[in-house]
Amino acid sequence: MLLAIDTSAGTSVATLWSASSSAGDSEGGAAAGGGSAEASSTNPMAHAEVIGELIAEVLGASGLDASAVTGVVAGVGPGPFTGLRVGLAAASAFALGRQVALLPVVSHDAIALAALDEASGPLLVVTDARRKELYWSIYSGLNAHGLPERVAGPSLSKPDDLPPEWNGTPVTRWDAAEVSAGLLARIAQRMLDAGLEFEPFEPLYLRSPDVTMPGAVKRVNS
Amino acid sequence: MLMAVNEDGLNRREPLVLGIESSCDETGVGIVRGRKLLANVIASSMDEHARYGGVVPEVAARAHLEAMAPTIREAVTTAGIELDDIDAVAVANGPGLAGALMVGVGAAKALALALDKPIFAVNHLVGHVGADVLSPEGQLAYPQVALLVSGGHTSLLLVRDLTSDVELLGETVDDAAGEAFDKVARILGLPYPGGPQIDRAAADGDPKAIRFPRGLSQPKDMDAHRYDFSFSGLKTAVARWVEVRRDAGEPVPLADVAASFREAVVDVLVSKAIAACTDLGVPRLLLGGGVTANARLREVAAERCGAAGIELRVPEFSLCTDNGAMIAALGAELIMAGAAPSPLSFGADSTLPATEICVS
Ligand SMILES: [Zn+2]
Numbered sequence: 001m002l003l004a005i006d007t008s009a010g011t012s013v014a015t016l017w018s019a020s021s022s023a024g025d026s027e028g029g030a031a032a033g034g035g036s037a038e039a040s041s042t043n044p045m046a047h048a049e050v051i052g053e054l055i056a057e058v059l060g061a062s063g064l065d066a067s068a069v070t071g072v073v074a075g076v077g078p079g080p081f082t083g084l085r086v087g088l089a090a091a092s093a094f095a096l097g098r099q100v101a102l103l104p105v106v107s108h109d110a111i112a113l114a115a116l117d118e119a120s121g122p123l124l125v126v127t128d129a130r131r132k133e134l135y136w137s138i139y140s141g142l143n144a145h146g147l148p149e150r151v152a153g154p155s156l157s158k159p160d161d162l163p164p165e166w167n168g169t170p171v172t173r174w175d176a177a178e179v180s181a182g183l184l185a186r187i188a189q190r191m192l193d194a195g196l197e198f199e200p201f202e203p204l205y206l207r208s209p210d211v212t213m214p215g216a217v218k219r220v221n222s
Numbered sequence: 223m224l225m226a227v228n229e230d231g232l233n234r235r236e237p238l239v240l241g242i243e244s245s246c247d248e249t250g251v252g253i254v255r256g257r258k259l260l261a262n263v264i265a266s267s268m269d270e271h272a273r274y275g276g277v278v279p280e281v282a283a284r285a286h287l288e289a290m291a292p293t294i295r296e297a298v299t300t301a302g303i304e305l306d307d308i309d310a311v312a313v314a315n316g317p318g319l320a321g322a323l324m325v326g327v328g329a330a331k332a333l334a335l336a337l338d339k340p341i342f343a344v345n346h347l348v349g350h351v352g353a354d355v356l357s358p359e360g361q362l363a364y365p366q367v368a369l370l371v372s373g374g375h376t377s378l379l380l381v382r383d384l385t386s387d388v389e390l391l392g393e394t395v396d397d398a399a400g401e402a403f404d405k406v407a408r409i410l411g412l413p414y415p416g417g418p419q420i421d422r423a424a425a426d427g428d429p430k431a432i433r434f435p436r437g438l439s440q441p442k443d444m445d446a447h448r449y450d451f452s453f454s455g456l457k458t459a460v461a462r463w464v465e466v467r468r469d470a471g472e473p474v475p476l477a478d479v480a481a482s483f484r485e486a487v488v489d490v491l492v493s494k495a496i497a498a499c500t501d502l503g504v505p506r507l508l509l510g511g512g513v514t515a516n517a518r519l520r521e522v523a524a525e526r527c528g529a530a531g532i533e534l535r536v537p538e539f540s541l542c543t544d545n546g547a548m549i550a551a552l553g554a555e556l557i558m559a560g561a562a563p564s565p566l567s568f569g570a571d572s573t574l575p576a577t578e579i580c581v582s
Contacts, residue, residue, distance in 0.1 A: 048324040052331030052341075052566035059335070066336050081280060082321045085287050089325045090332035092291045097305055097336025203287065209280035213273070217409050220461040221469070 245318025
């Protein structure tokens with residue numbers, strides 16, 4: 001049973017997902033469903049408030065206790081600073097508490113997994129990075145493991161600077177305002193099944209902290 | 223061992239509590255059993271802030287996320303326990319830097335859920351007072367006046383009961399005392415953090431060489447700001463004094479400026495704390511916060527408390543700076559006092575008032 005958490009896209013989501021609940025759709029059927037319980041909040045300002053209740057809700061709804069969790073999937077972004085961090089802090093602490101593996105997955109991959117059901121590659125996944133900038137990744141399609149094949153990104157750009165094509169083929173733009181924790185879990189499961197290595201546990205802020213170097217000490221006498 | 227287990231299943235006699243602190247630039251995880259300290263592990267991002275001359279909130283928050291799991295792991299190892307053994311998780315949910323606090327809150331909630339244990343969201347400032355229960359001399363006597371001084375806060379509290387009755391007597395209206403040290407260090411060309419630098423520079427200086435102003439200490443301030451502090455005017459006064467010398471091409475007597483500035487800060491801090499003790503008839507003063515590292519503050523406080531018949535308490539330095547043990551200690555006190563756990567819905571509150579000891 002995997003617990004998946006994502007707070008990268010301004011929403012907070014958690015799901016409890018078991019491989020058995022998705023049995024039968026292993027060849028291609030990539031869209032939502034399969035999760036045994038999913039909970040979400042769309043409040044972009046309340047990640048810290050909701051994260052505990054969301055985890056409790058998916059545990060409660062599935063009638064399982066925390067000890068049933070065998071791995072924690074963490075959406076590592078890209079995402080704006082504060083919200084993204086809350087989900088990652090929660091995911092890593094839960095994994096530590098249960099002594100199970102922490103499985104970091106790029107959040108855009110979950111969006112691509114849903115999108116590639118409807119659109120064919122190359123696919124340009126786009127999410128809001130705030131401050132009039134966008135996060136984007138390009139996917140060429142699903143690979144043999146049923147995983148979205150990311151060929152560029154994740155990156156940060158001004159809206160006018162998004163790449164129009166990949167390898168000479170125009171991209172299909174796919175804007176998303178949320179990430180499905182269920183699909184994040186499905187990606188993690190497929191990676192586990194295929195024996196693939198996970199991303200490093202590193203938040204993809206793609207932006208440096210706002211800092212100002214101290215200048216000269218200001219005069220106080222006129 | 224026979225455990226006193228309450229109806230709610232919580233061990234309320236000597237609870238094993240893990241405390242998480244992330245309000246500023248220290249990631250602190252502490253573990254206590256009742257009033258016994260088992261671990262106090264701190265990861266600091268201070269070095270990363272040095273070149274910016276002060277704590278950068280986003281840099282601090284990023285460092286908290288990196289340090290959180292390793293710090294928890296190290297605390298558990300140090301305490302010689304298993305994570306599963308703990309009875310409850312405590313976390314500081316304010317006051318402090320919002321983004322930094324949220325890392326601790328997110329981690330604490332998930333850890334509590336993973337272990338299926340209750341969580342207590344507690345006040346960082348009251349935590350500083352709670353640190354004293356871990357001192358070898360044992361329990362706090364009430365009522366108690368507490369002067370909490372750091373780079374993030376300067377507060378004077380009246381503690382009638384650690385777990386149920388804390389009153390804010392006063393606080394800084396502008397800079398925290400620690401911030402004033404940082405800013406004056408910069409004026410004097412000394413590196414960050416300013417406290418230890420000023421302390422060193424002041425060692426051979428004359429504290430009476432220059433009479434710098436004592437903020438909010440005039441008779442006219444006594445009605446509205448008797449127990450409040452202000453250090454912004456003092457900082458400007460130092461800047462002005464130094465500038466005049468430099469403009470005139472005269473050398474700046476670094477040791478005397480540092481000693482006189484430090485004396486002004488310490489004088490105001492101690493005077494107001496002693497006044498509170500005297501006015502309220504409370505013969506006990508507790509110091510807490512990182513600025514208690516300042517030798518002159520401890521010295522003047524000891525002198526004047528002695529003269530006024532006030533018992534002075536200063537927890538060990540590792541319990542004075544921001545740390546997780548004090549959060550765990552306050553959590554344990556709350557549990558032993560019968561407090562109910564916090565609901566999972568609490569958030570981080572950067573301006574949490576000192577009167578709100580625990581989210582209920
Ligand atoms: Zn503090």
